[in-house]
Amino acid sequence: MKTFPYARIGGRSRRWFLAGMAAVLVAGCASLRSDYEPPAVMLDSFRLLPSEGLAPRFALGLRVVNPNPAPLPLTGLSYDVALAGQRLITGVARDLKTVPAFGESTVELQAGVDLISGVLLFQQILATSPSDEIDYRLRARLSTGGLTRLLTLEESGTLSLANWRR
Incomplete structure (x- = not known):
C-alpha cells in the first residue's frame, strides 16, 4: 500500500504540520481583499482601418480603469463586440500593460470580422442616413x-455612423 509522506509524521509533528498548513491557508485567504472593486473596461475608440482583403478591419481602443490601491497586471484579454445585436468581432491580446493603482490605461487592439458578417454590416451602414447610430455591446x-483574477466585464452603448463615412 502506498502512503503519502505526511502520513509518516508522528502525532505531535503531524499536529504542528497541520497547524502550519492551516496558518498558511488563513494567511492566503486574508490577503484576498474584501474591498476589491472590479475594474471597468470601456470602448474608447472604434474606427475602420484600411483593409488588404475583402473583410473589413477595425481598431478598437479599450480603456481599462483600476479603482483599487494595487496595480492591475494584465496578462491577457479576450473580447467580442456585437453591432446591431450581432456578434461580429472577436479577438484576443496578450502581454498588455499594467494598469496603475487608482489609474487607467488604454489598450489599442486590431480586429477583423468574417467576410459574411462584414458584408451584412456594411449593407446596413450604407442603407442608413449619416445621422443614424448603431448599438454596440x-x-x-x-x-x-x-x-481568482479572471474578470468578465460588459459595456453597451451607441456609435455614430457619421464618423465611419469619410
Whole structure:
C-alpha cells in the first residue's frame, strides 16, 4: 500500500504540520481583499482601418480603469463586440500593460470580422442616413495572472455612423 509522506509524521509533528498548513491557508485567504472593486473596461475608440482583403478591419481602443490601491497586471484579454445585436468581432491580446493603482490605461487592439458578417454590416451602414447610430455591446474577459483574477466585464452603448463615412 502506498502512503503519502505526511502520513509518516508522528502525532505531535503531524499536529504542528497541520497547524502550519492551516496558518498558511488563513494567511492566503486574508490577503484576498474584501474591498476589491472590479475594474471597468470601456470602448474608447472604434474606427475602420484600411483593409488588404475583402473583410473589413477595425481598431478598437479599450480603456481599462483600476479603482483599487494595487496595480492591475494584465496578462491577457479576450473580447467580442456585437453591432446591431450581432456578434461580429472577436479577438484576443496578450502581454498588455499594467494598469496603475487608482489609474487607467488604454489598450489599442486590431480586429477583423468574417467576410459574411462584414458584408451584412456594411449593407446596413450604407442603407442608413449619416445621422443614424448603431448599438454596440463590448464583452471583455481580463486575466491578471492570479488565481481568482479572471474578470468578465460588459459595456453597451451607441456609435455614430457619421464618423465611419469619410
